[in-house]
Amino acid sequence: MSSSIERFWYRKDVLRWFFWPLSYLISLFARLKRLMFILGITRNYKSRLPVVVVGNISVGGTGKTPFIQFLVAELAKKNIKAGIVSRGYGAKINNFPHLVDESDNAKMVGDEVYMLYRQTGVPIAISPKRSEAVKLIETISDLDLIISDDGLQHYAMDRQYEYALVDGQRGLGNRLMLPFGPLREPVSRLKSVDQVIVNGKSEEALSGLTTRNVQIEVVGLVHIKSGEQVTLSNLSEHSVTAVAGIGNPDRFFKTLAEHKTSFNSMVFDDHHDFCAEDFDKISSEIVVMTEKDSVKCLPFAKENWYFLKIRMKGGEQIIHQLINRILEH
Structure with a gap:
């Protein structure tokens, strides 16, 4: 079933137009959620450190993890020390927020988090509420900024810079919202981020957007x-x-x-x-x-x-x- 759904998501099937009205309603809710934070109707947490979000508007792999690893390494060359916050998807621990340490493993804190910890060696805090992870990690005195692994849609966490990654091979699929397509937010959301990063050669035109390609x-x-x-x-x-x-x-x-x-x-x-x-x-x-x-x-x-x-x-x-x-x- 999952493979059939994914095939529908990533092809230009004429049936997608039957789901477009429902997808549009869902996109309105996503826009409203973001607007409430922008207008200050719903409050968010503002860290004392700059927060850089590395996320996407679609589900599935877009290359966020290698991009974060790249960011951390390149910033370190400039003597800028980054910490990472993450949801910790799949983590088995019960107490959040949690600061990852040597006693943890992939089952305890999640596979992507544990891999990033082994790769980068920088402080990583996890919590389903990323703003809580931010509050924990900013207590580390020698950090210069915080990188959020995903969290583009977690508006309770204020941010100063947003990267949105797009998979060059699969693009944005049928451009419908979940569950009718792969999108968490409407395509128009990409116009508000600071930089759209296309991972690999793009097979889809992203009209009206300034993009940069990575490999x-x-x-x-x-x-x-x-x-x-x-x-x-x-x-x-x-x-x-x-x-x-x-x-x-x-x-x-x-x-x-x-x-x-x-x-x-x-x-x-x-x-x-x-x-x-x-x-x-x-x-x-x-x-x-x-x-x-x-x-x-x-x-x-x-x-x-x-x-x-x-x-x-x-x-x-x-x-x-x-x-x-x-x-x-």
């Missing part, structure tokens, strides 16, 4: 158990099964296909809670997965399991603009 590039293969990085040439010599439990598995498979023309693939739901039994039927010599999936497989990873290490490039001008904006505050 995902593969760094190499990383052995899950040891953390050792190996060359991608290992793939050509062995049979491979690619495993993905992310929002946009096709992007992962297409990226892998640039380095291995033939492989088996297994798709799980986004944020799937992996267990060892999920891999029982795999007979390939090498298993390759995303880094987000790998952090959940650490406890039972085998010697032939790797994740595909990626990084984002092409955003130097974006960083320059952000730093100038921070200096204004």
Whole structure:
């Protein structure tokens, strides 16, 4: 059912016009919610630090996590220390807000959060109410700004800068609101953000918007158990099964296909809670997965399991603009 819905979301099916009136009503509610915060009718929390939101208006993977990792690393080169706040999707802990530490794992704080913590090493606070996470993380004295992982629609959290990411391959689909399409907010919301970032080559015209393109590039293969990085040439010599439990598995498979023309693939739901039994039927010599999936497989990873290490490039001008904006505050 989910795959059928997604196919409807991301194709220009004539049936979408039957759902357009309902989608339009939902978009009005989304506009009204934002307007109430803009007018001050509903209050939001204003941090003592600049808050940068990295989000999207559509569901599914758009590249937010590698973009946040890129932002943190590039800002650090300019001696700007960032902290991260997140909803902590899938977190099993009961007490929020929570500051992630070395005793946590992917099940406790969520897969994306735990991966970001391992990647960046910066303070990360999680809470379903991101404004509460902001209040916690801003108590860390040496931070210069806060990056919100997602939260474009969390208006209870004030912000000074907004990035909206769009997947270049899938675009905005049929441009209808959930549940009739993939959008959390109407397309017009993109006109109000500070920067629209298109991840990959865009197959869809975003008329009237100033966009910047970034690209995902593969760094190499990383052995899950040891953390050792190996060359991608290992793939050509062995049979491979690619495993993905992310929002946009096709992007992962297409990226892998640039380095291995033939492989088996297994798709799980986004944020799937992996267990060892999920891999029982795999007979390939090498298993390759995303880094987000790998952090959940650490406890039972085998010697032939790797994740595909990626990084984002092409955003130097974006960083320059952000730093100038921070200096204004």
